[in-house]
Amino acid sequence: MKNLKKAAKQGKAAAQSANQQILTAAHSSGASSGSSATLAAYVPGSAVDRFLLIVKVFRVRNLKWTGLAAKTFTKFRPTVAVQVQQVKIGQTGVGTSKVDEPTFNESFFAVTSSFLPRASPGALVQITLQDFDLKLGINELGSFTFAPKRATGPQSWDPEWYPTKNNVKGEGEVLVAGVFVPCDEAIGWTETPMGDFPMRTGNDVRLYQDAYCPVPFLSHMQPRNAFEDMYESLSGAKQFIYMTGWSVWTKLNLLRGKECPSLGKLLADKAEQGLQVCVLIWDELTSVDGSPMAGGLMSTFDEETRAFFKDTKVSCRTLHRYGYQGFEEAVMSHHQKTIICDTAAGNIHAYVGGLDVTNGRWDTPEHRIFSSLDNDHKDDFYSACVPGATAEVGPRQPWHDIHSRLEGAVAVDVYENFRQRWEMVQTAGGGKVSEKPVAPIAALKGVAGAKVSTTGSWNCQLLRSIDRYSIESKGEADANVIRSIHNTYVLRICTAQRFIYVENQYFMGSSHFWDSKIDPGLRNLVPILIVEKIISKIVAKQDFTAYIIVPMFPEGLPDSVGVQAMLRWQFLTVSMMYKRIFDALKTNNVTERTVEDYLVFMCVNNREEPPKGVVGKKHGTVENGRHTIYVHSKMIIVDDEFILIGSANINDRSLRGDRDTEIAVICNQRPPPPNPPPPHSNELHDFRLSLWCEHFGGMDELYRHPQNPMCARHVQSLCVNNWEKYTADDNSSRLKGHACKYPYVADANGVLKAAGNGKFPDYPLADIEGKLSALPNHVTT
Incomplete structure (x- = not known):
């Protein structure tokens, strides 16, 4: 607790002299400066241009095995890896159709600043044709590199055939398309390209x-x-x-x-x-x-x-x-x-x-722990985080x-x-x-179908993480694996201008950028792209903040093997983000700001008067009248203009496309001209404010300007105070709302660690930083 309060005071003192200037600029901060500079992942502090890169792998032909690697096609499981500067940005599923002419139709999105030490619009993309052997693992058959083309719009694709080279075990030709566009130019792309459903208007x-x-x-x-x-x-x-x-x-x-x-x-x-x-x-x-x-x-x-x-x-x-x-x-x-x-x-x-x-x-937004056990939750008691919890005593989750x-x-x-x-x-x-069978919509009587009303104010696009094992195939044009949810995250973070607000059940990814020898293969790009966006704003001297709310720990007993593994992945993810932002501030001689001006990481908790007259040994949550609120949301809001809602978590199980099946929708409600530029009021803006009123205990005018560092500092201060009340022995003080600073603190070098004694309140065996486990990584990632 002392660590959390000390960090908050230091950040407040370091930024105090800049507050008046920030307040004056609140309405203009986040406006485009004409620069889209960022810091390369491998050279913290050196600015490079930022490009959205899109690669689509269509199919393979003229596939042959050579030399000692010759084998029958009945055992062949073709797949294709996509890399930029030796960093993998995607791997297709196993190809379908004819085994010697496999079809993929899979697309991958990335932002080149995450991989390149210098800006290079024509950066080479490496495509590697592979055989995924169930017993021996991946065998490389051949590869080639190509330069993506400058996109003229969100639908400008021109695929070409490329022969694999340096073949040791096989050969073939791969049909691919690759394009790039400066991130600033992609701001006007309301639709995610290469999705399996288009953007629909008037919803x-x-x-x-x-x-x-x-x-x-x-x-x-x-x-x-x-x-x-x-x-x-x-x-x-x-x-x-x-x-x-x-x-x-x-x-x-x-x-x-x-x-x-x-x-x-x-x-x-x-x-x-x-x-x-x-x-x-x-x-x-x-x-x-x-x-x-x-x-x-x-x-x-x-x-x-x-x-x-x-x-x-x-x-x-x-x-x-x-x-x-x-x-x-x-x-x-x-x-x-x-x-x-x-x-x-x-x-x-x-x-x-x-x-x-x-x-x-x-x-309800009250998120009661004990007081609803004999009414609203009398026949709907649920608790997965407290051993021995009962409907009579609680706590409910x-x-x-x-x-x-x-x-x-x-x-x-x-x-x-x-x-x-x-x-x-x-x-x-x-x-x-x-x-x-379920009839096509056009066959239903009395249902408007595709001719439904288009008078609504929302543009919406349906997104999925799913593969050919879970949906009806209509032919070779179908994608083998659909990952449009991840691609949309990449696009919307790439084009964010003022702020990002995330609520999610999990937050882990980008393990190829961790400052750790441990790499569980978490390849989704969400965390590193948020970091790169923040760093680009530091270089451009523009305000930007990412607010992230997660549960205090994943569902289950927090000291269990699976939960501890997931907490470890989350800790390594956030550590990477914090350290890179810290280094960027130092490299660019930004002394009036702290990492928490740009990245606010929170959990939500509650306290109530515990039940009286409980006989026998009581769990700490009952003794202390407190319980974490389980955040199950899967949502991101960008600039109060886009909201993505669905079933997908921020982990590879949800975003890869070939693990858990997921669905989401991206909704856009931009004000038509001549409305003033952001911040503006619309339904999405009001919805975010409503969420913040729930989490932060009421409305504050600062919440209308989330990119304003004064807003981030206000939220941080509130969250630190709430955490102090949540962990206090005295249960007489209620939290203001529910948001608490997540119990991470950083040392003088920007290295993250667990706060306090390193354990979660009421769970003396549960490490905040998590621990490695013997479970397969792809189960916990």
């Missing part, structure tokens, strides 16, 4: 914080309650209800304090009325119906849900993650969370986000999440995603085979 978007938010934090906002809206949509559906989920709990009551059927009964009743009701859930292989392990290790209720619908007209399918074998097949999941149904008016409601319709998710409801053409795309996945499982997985 309506409803944004939700938590499952139930009855009183808006801003007086002019309407209350929006996700679970209540879901109930109304399901109740009002006329022809179909389609649902995908990591977990679906049939006993869930979407309404609290009101009479309503359970979710399972509601769906069964709608199917009995003649609607086509299809439910597609992950088949957790550790759950066995009728056994003591019926709930499985993850308590997803998959067997219980399938059994509930067995004698109803609901078509319920459970599906495990094909494409893997053994242990990996059991742990890789289908993680999409969608509800799609028609309305009486002939429109479609599509719900997309982080909320599963399962136990423990119903919560507070749950924070972000969700959305989509109407318009993008809702049709969500419908199409479900149709593709449903068609894929008609001959696979368990459960009851549907007697009726």
Whole structure:
């Protein structure tokens, strides 16, 4: 605690003399200066130009094995690696179609400043053709380099065939396209190129914080309650209800304090009325119906849900993650969370986000720990972080999440995603085979389909992380692996101008840039791109701040092997980010700013009066009346202009495309001219402020200017004070909101370490920095 307070005071003192100047410039900070300089990853402090690089690998032809490496094609598993300056930015899945002419159709996004010591628009990209042998690993067959071309727009692709060279084991030709564009020029790209769905205009978007938010934090906002809206949509559906989920709990009551059927009964009743009701859930292989392990290790209720619908007209399918074998097949999941149904008016409601319709998710912005056990959570108690927690004593695990409801053409795309996945499982997985396939939207009577209203103010693009094992294939033009969620993260961070705000269940990646000998192969670029964006603003002398909220620790007991491994990856990720920003400030002689002016890393927690009269030994969370709030959000807001919401975490399991299956939507609500430049007020701006009111305990005018260092310092001070109250022995002082400074501190050289005694409050064996484990890295990354 003393370390946290000392760091906050030092940062405040170092920046005090610049505050008046910052305040004066608040409205103009973040405006384009015409420079897009940044610091190279390998030469901290030296500016280089920044280019968005896009590479697409289409297919291979004339593939031959040579010399001693000759083998039969029946054992051949072709794949292609994409590198820039010896740093891998992507690896395709195993090619499809003819084994000697494999098809990929996979695209990879990067920003060249993360890899190049000097700016080079024509930087060479290396393509390596490989064979992924299940027993021997990867064999390199041949490679070549090519110079990407200058993009003239977001759709300017011109693929070419290139022969592999320096062949030792094989030869062939690869069809690839590569383009680059200065990041500043890509600011106008509202659509992510090479996605499997286009940007749709004229949509309506409803944004939700938590499952139930009855009183808006801003007086002019309407209350929006996700679970209540879901109930109304399901109740009002006329022809179909389609649902995908990591977990679906049939006993869930979407309404609290009101009479309503359970979710399972509601769906069964709608199917009995003649609607086509299809439910597609992950088949957790550790759950066995009728056994003591019926709930499985993850308590997803998959067997219980399938059994509930067995004698109803609901078509319920459970599906495990094909494409893997053994242990990996059991742990890789289908993680999409969608509800799609028609309305009486002939429109479609599509719900997309982080909320599963399962136990423990119903919560309010109060995030109560004990006081709701005998009312709102009486029949919905959930706790995965405290051993021995009971519904009578608690604590319950507070749950924070972000969700959305989509109407318009993008809702049709969500419908199409479900149709593709449903068609894929008609001959696979368990459960009851549907007697009726999901029809293309154009075949439905009374549903507007692709001609839905375009009067809404939102541009939306559906994004996915998914591969050919999970969706219906339409032919060789389909992508082998789709990673448009990761590509969109790259594009939007690349073009961010003022600030980035992230809420996510996990935050780990870019391990090829860690200052560590440990490299678990975490290749997503989100953390390093945030760092490079910040460094570019330091060089350009522009204000910019990234605010990141994560749970205090991943779900589970924080001293368990898996959680400790994930905490280690997070610590190494944030350490890399902190040190690079620290070095950039030093190199550029910036003495009036600190790292925390640019990077604010937080968790959210709560305290309440603990229950009285508890007999026997009590866990520390009960004794001290406190519990962390589990952040399950999967959201990024950029400049109050773009918001990405979905099921994807910031880790490789969610972003690679060939591990967990994910879905997300990127929504853009830019004000039309002649509206003034940012900061401006729109629905997205108000939604972020509403979230900040929840986390920070009320509104402050500084929150309208997140890029302002005074805003970052205000937030840091509040979070340090909240952490002091959260960890205090005295439980008489309540937190202001819930946001706390994450318990990391840095030494005089910018090296990060755990605060205090290095352990989480109430968990004396749980290391804040985490520990390595014997678990396979691709399970915990």
